[in-house]
Amino acid sequence: MRESLIPTPGPERARQTEAAPAVVLDGLSKSFPTRRGWLETIRHPLGTQYQRVLQGVSCEVREGEFFGLLGPNGAGKTTLFKILATLVLPDSGTATITGLDVVQDARQVRRVLAPVIADERSLYWRLSARENLELYGVLQGLDRRAARSRAGQLLEVVELDDTGSKLAGSFSSGMKQRLLIARALIASPRVLLLDEPTRSLDPVSARRFRAFLREEIIGRQKCTVLLATHNAEEALDLCDRVAVLNRGELLAAGTAQSIASEMGNDRYRLWTSEPRHPGIAALAERGVVESVAEVESDAPGWAVVEMDIPGGLERAAQVVAFLTEQGARIARFEYVELSLADLIERVVEQRGGQGRGEEQEKRGGMSMEPVIDGGNADA
Amino acid sequence: MREVFALVRASFRTALSYRLSMVLSLGSLLFTVVPLFFVARALQPTMAKSISTEGGVYFAFLLVGMIAYTYISVAVNAIPNVVSSGVGTGTLEALLATRAPLPSLLLGLTGYNLLWTTVRAVVLLIAGMFFGIHLAWSQIGGAFVVLVLIVLAYLPFGLIGAALMLAFRTSGPLASVVLILSGLLGGVYYPTSVIPKGIQELSAAVPLTYGLRALRRTLLEGMPFSAVAPDVITLIGFVVLLTAIGLLALTEALHYARRAGTLAQY
Numbered sequence: 001m002r003e004s005l006i007p008t009p010g011p012e013r014a015r016q017t018e019a020a021p022a023v024v025l026d027g028l029s030k031s032f033p034t035r036r037g038w039l040e041t042i043r044h045p046l047g048t049q050y051q052r053v054l055q056g057v058s059c060e061v062r063e064g065e066f067f068g069l070l071g072p073n074g075a076g077k078t079t080l081f082k083i084l085a086t087l088v089l090p091d092s093g094t095a096t097i098t099g100l101d102v103v104q105d106a107r108q109v110r111r112v113l114a115p116v117i118a119d120e121r122s123l124y125w126r127l128s129a130r131e132n133l134e135l136y137g138v139l140q141g142l143d144r145r146a147a148r149s150r151a152g153q154l155l156e157v158v159e160l161d162d163t164g165s166k167l168a169g170s171f172s173s174g175m176k177q178r179l180l181i182a183r184a185l186i187a188s189p190r191v192l193l194l195d196e197p198t199r200s201l202d203p204v205s206a207r208r209f210r211a212f213l214r215e216e217i218i219g220r221q222k223c224t225v226l227l228a229t230h231n232a233e234e235a236l237d238l239c240d241r242v243a244v245l246n247r248g249e250l251l252a253a254g255t256a257q258s259i260a261s262e263m264g265n266d267r268y269r270l271w272t273s274e275p276r277h278p279g280i281a282a283l284a285e286r287g288v289v290e291s292v293a294e295v296e297s298d299a300p301g302w303a304v305v306e307m308d309i310p311g312g313l314e315r316a317a318q319v320v321a322f323l324t325e326q327g328a329r330i331a332r333f334e335y336v337e338l339s340l341a342d343l344i345e346r347v348v349e350q351r352g353g354q355g356r357g358e359e360q361e362k363r364g365g366m367s368m369e370p371v372i373d374g375g376n377a378d379a
Numbered sequence: 380m381r382e383v384f385a386l387v388r389a390s391f392r393t394a395l396s397y398r399l400s401m402v403l404s405l406g407s408l409l410f411t412v413v414p415l416f417f418v419a420r421a422l423q424p425t426m427a428k429s430i431s432t433e434g435g436v437y438f439a440f441l442l443v444g445m446i447a448y449t450y451i452s453v454a455v456n457a458i459p460n461v462v463s464s465g466v467g468t469g470t471l472e473a474l475l476a477t478r479a480p481l482p483s484l485l486l487g488l489t490g491y492n493l494l495w496t497t498v499r500a501v502v503l504l505i506a507g508m509f510f511g512i513h514l515a516w517s518q519i520g521g522a523f524v525v526l527v528l529i530v531l532a533y534l535p536f537g538l539i540g541a542a543l544m545l546a547f548r549t550s551g552p553l554a555s556v557v558l559i560l561s562g563l564l565g566g567v568y569y570p571t572s573v574i575p576k577g578i579q580e581l582s583a584a585v586p587l588t589y590g591l592r593a594l595r596r597t598l599l600e601g602m603p604f605s606a607v608a609p610d611v612i613t614l615i616g617f618v619v620l621l622t623a624i625g626l627l628a629l630t631e632a633l634h635y636a637r638r639a640g641t642l643a644q645y
Contacts, residue, residue, distance in 0.1 A: 082642075087472055088642075110476060111478050122468055122469035126393040131389065135386070135388075135389045136473075138381050138384075139386075
C-alpha cells in the first residue's frame with residue numbers, strides 16, 4: 001500500500017504502527033522576529049516583523065527509527081531540532097519526546113534526548129577528549145566515577161581511545177564530529193538529533209562517518225535518530241523514512257521508495273536520431289510530455305531525450321506509438337529512476353508553492369514587507 | 380554541586396593549559412603591590428586621620444580596597460563574559476541542553492574565576508604582610524563572611540549583564556558604570572567620609588560602601604562581627620534585593636532568547 005505524502009497527524013499514525021512513538025510533532029509552528037532597518041524602526045518603533053520558520057509541522061517518528069529531515073538551507077530543520085532540544089520555544093503546536101512535552105517537561109526531555117546541533121567550537125578545545133566527555137557525563141547526572149568509565153567506553157566506540165588524552169582542539173574535523181557524537185551519547189539517550197553531521201567532512205571521512213552511524217548508532221546503541229541534512233544521498237543511505245521540509249512546511253514524509261512511487265515514476269529516456277522531431281514538440285505543446293531535455297549521449301549519431309510522461313505506463317506506451325507513427329526513429333525507450341535529490345526538488349516544486357502568501361505575519365499593527373529566507377532559521 | 384565542581388575543574392584545566400598566563404597573572408601582583416606601598420607611605424600623613432576607624436594604615440586600607448574591588452570586578456564581569464563566549468562558540472547551548480540546572484551552570488562557569496581571585500587575594504595579602512600589614516587573625520572568619528556578602532551583592536549585576544547579553548547581544552555600559560561608581564563612591568581608594576557632601580549621599584546607595592567599611596573594621600581593626608552588624612545587615616538587604624532583580628532579569632532574558640532563538644547567535 002502506498003504511503004501518503006501528506007504527513008498524517010501524530011495520534012492517527014501511532015495507531016498504524018507497532019513500535020511506540022518516540023517523537024510526535026503536532027501542528028508545530030515557529031516565527032522569529034526579523035531585523036529591521038533604521039527607517040522602518042523609526043516609522044514603527046513598536047512594530048515587529050516576524051519570519052515564519054515552521055508552519056504546522058506534524059509527523060511522528062517511531063522508536064528505533066532512523067528518520068531523515070531533508071530540505072534546503074533555511075528550511076527550518078535546525079529550528080525544529082532546537083525546539084525538540086528545548087532550546088527554542090514553539091509559538092503553537094506541541095512536540096513530545098517519548099511522551100514528554102518539550103515545553104512543559106523540558107527538564108525530563110533533556111534526560112532522554114541528546115542533540116548534536118552545535119558545531120565543533122562547542123567542545124572545550126583546551127581539554128582532552130576524555131575530559132570533555134567526563135565533564136558532560138557529570139552534567140548529565142552521572143557521578144564522576146561513572147562518567148569516567150562511560151567516557152572510556154565511548155572513546156572506544158568512536159575510535160578515539162588512542163587519542164583520548166589529546167586536546168580536543170588538536171583534532172581533525174572528523175574526530176571532533178565523532179567526539180560530539182560521543183558527548184551526546186554519554187547519558188545513553190533514547191533519542192539522538194544529528195544536524196548535518198557530515199557538513200565539515202571530506203567525502204572519504206563522510207563515508208566513514210556514515211558507516212559509523214550505521215553500525216554503532218543504529219546497530220548497537222539502538223537510538224531513535226533524527227538526521228537533518230540537505231544531502232539526499234546521505235539520507236537515502238541511512239534513513240528508514242525521510243521527510244521533506246521546505247520554508248517551514250513539511251511537504252512529504254515516507255520511505256524514499258514511497259515518495260519515488262508517488263512523485264517520481266514518470267521520467268523516461270528516449271534514444272533517437274532526431275531529438276528535435278516535430279512529434280516530440282507536438283506532444284510537449286499539448287502537455288502530454290513535460291520537462292523535455294536533451295542530455296548527453298555517447299552513441300555517435302544518436303541523441304538522448306529525457307521527458308516526464310505523467311499518466312503511467314499506458315500513457316508512455318501511447319507516446320511511443322505516436323512518435324513511431326510520426327516517423328521518429330527510436331532506438332531505445334526506458335524508465336528513469338530519479339535520485340532522491342531530484343525527488344526532493346520535485347516535491348518542493350509541486351508542493352512548496354502552497355501557502356506562500358502566509359509566510360509573513362502581521363503583528364504590532366504594521367504592514368509587512370515579504371521576507372523570504374529565514375535569517376536565523378538554520379544559523 | 381557535582382556539576383559545579385565539574386565545571387570549575389574544567390575551567391581550571393583550561394587555565395592550566397595556558398601556564399605562562401597563569402604565572403604572569405600572579406607575578407604581576409608584585410608590580411602592583413610595590414608602587415602601592417610607596418604611594419601609600421607618601422600619603423599616610425594626609426590620610427591617617429580620616430581612616431583612623433578603618434585600620435589607620437593607608438597601605439593596608441588601599442590593599443583591602445583593591446582586593447574587594449578585584450572581587451566585585453569578577454562578580455560583575457564573569458557571568459556576562461561566559462555567556463558571551465558561550466553564545467559565540469555554542470558552548471552555552473550545549474550546556475543548556477544538559478540536565479544540569481541553570482544556577483549550577485552559572486555558579487560552575489564563574490566559580491573558577493572567583494577561586495582564582497581568592498588565590499590572587501591571598502598572594503596580595505602575603506605581599507602586604509611582607510610590607511608590614513598586620514591582620515586581625517581572630518576576626519578572619521567574620522571578614523570572610525563580609526567578603527562573601529560583597530561578592531553576592533555584586534553577582535546580581537553580573538546576572539543583569541548576562542540578561543542584557545542574551546537579549547541585546549551586549550551588556551552595554553552596565554559593568555563599567557557599576558564598577559566606576561563603586562570605585563569612586565564605595566571607599567576603595569579613600570574613605571567615603573572625605574567625599575564632598577552633595578555626592579556623599581550617593582555612596583549610601585553603593586553596596587561596596589558598607590562591605591568595605593565592615594571588611595576593614597574586622598580585618599584591620601579586629602572589631603567583632605557584632606560591631607559591624609549594621610553594615611552587614613544593609614549589605615544583606617542589597618544581596619536580597621539585587622539577587623531577586625538579577626534572577627528575574629536573567630529568567631526573562633533566557634525565556635526571550637528561547638522564544639527568539641538567539642541562544643547561539645552572536
